[in-house]
Amino acid sequence: MDDSAPTRTQPQIYTAPRTDVSQNQGQFRIHLNFPGRAVPDHDDHGYGPLATVVESFMDPGTLIRMHQHRNEEIISWVPDGVMRHDDRQGNELVTDSDHLMVMGAGSGFWHAEETFADDPPLRMLQIFVRPHSLDLEPDIQHEPIPDAVPNEWRHLFGPEDGDAPLSVRNDVNFYDCRLDAGATVTLPSRPAWDTYLYVFDGAVTAGDDETEIGYTESGLVTAEDDVSVTATEESIIVAFCLNPDAPITRQGTIGR
Template identity: 30%
Template sequence: MLRKIESENMGSSNLGWLKSKFHFSFAEYYNPDNINFGVLRVINDDLIQPNTGFDLHPHRDMEIISYVIDGELTHEDNMGNKNTLGRGHVQYMSAGTGVYHSEHNFGTTLLRLLQIWIFPDKQGYTPNYGDYKFNWDDRKNKWLHMVSSKEGSAPIKINQNANIYSLELEQGKEISFPVKEGRQAYLVQIEGSSTINTVELSNRDGLEIVEEDILIKAKETSHFLIIEMKKPAELY
């Protein structure tokens, strides 16, 4: 099963310093039929102006992943972590029993990132932070496995049975991705346009995939992120 989510039908927000597209209900955008997709709770496509950002604020019991598309993201938290990441880099924070953090664009150009929240497999984990500066070329015309469960093989490991991959596919090329029985996935067309099986996707569109293998054909050079996970069950 495939279900396309067009970017123009998503929730949106414009605070001046921050413009966002909400793939799921978030902040002032609330749709009772669009709260989550399995353990995936949030994908926000954020555009953050230079010298602005999210000041210190709390989270708990959520696996939070930030994927930088353009610009520079500077993270700081009450665990003593501070780092700046660029295009194609990933940061991860397990909020667990509670953490305070800030996220800013201290660069001179617009920052675009995907903010992703995933429910953990249980509550009460000890808070944790990590980041990884992936080589951009490692996702050119092939899937780059960036995030996995603690039992998986990706460099970043989270407290959930889920995987995150990225891909840059050159115009005219094809690539497949399996979504097996008992699994589902959510794909974001970050940049470019493509045909996935029979579905046409444009820049910033989303696609729900349930137990169906997909074949991606790039109509123009395209950038993707996919979150693959077990089909829903009780979260706790």
């Protein structure tokens, strides 16, 4: 045996059940997922630049009145239905399965959200990224996104110097994937970065030991080996490939 040969470790996957942190405001309900809580003895509810991933529900005919955010990047991912946005900069935008919105709150950004009475019930993710610096220039991006291809990752946002359709002001890449039952993909990865997986719909197994991750459950992969994900039923999954050592700020209105 060659003692100088490198050893290949099994991927470390920390899993977390559906969050028990929620708020119910009647027509508007949220469940807050904290990626850092998946790791034992981790002293931060977030994980590096990823502060929280919020599962949000809005009934038809719901208005969330004009309010301000500061010092956080807020991404609205809508796999089905519509989320209507307006703001004090005069934007009136509709985010749906064909569009993604990134709101860089920076030093302060006022906006409102709404569903009309004839809109379908809305379930979406609102993702809170910690920016690298405080009081950046407020900014909003609202762009069409590539058509989804079954069983393939779709890269939707990333750092400002990347090639994703939209960008955030820190080291986070975001992907989504619609998996057929029995289909397998490899988690997005990058050397020295970690990957957070969230199952929006369905159920999957991950890694060589086939770790089970079910509906609205999550897993954090902290090793550099490739990790495969297999759908045990038709599934929608999202993944965040992020730099855990990126410089961060923690003064966001919600994410912190």
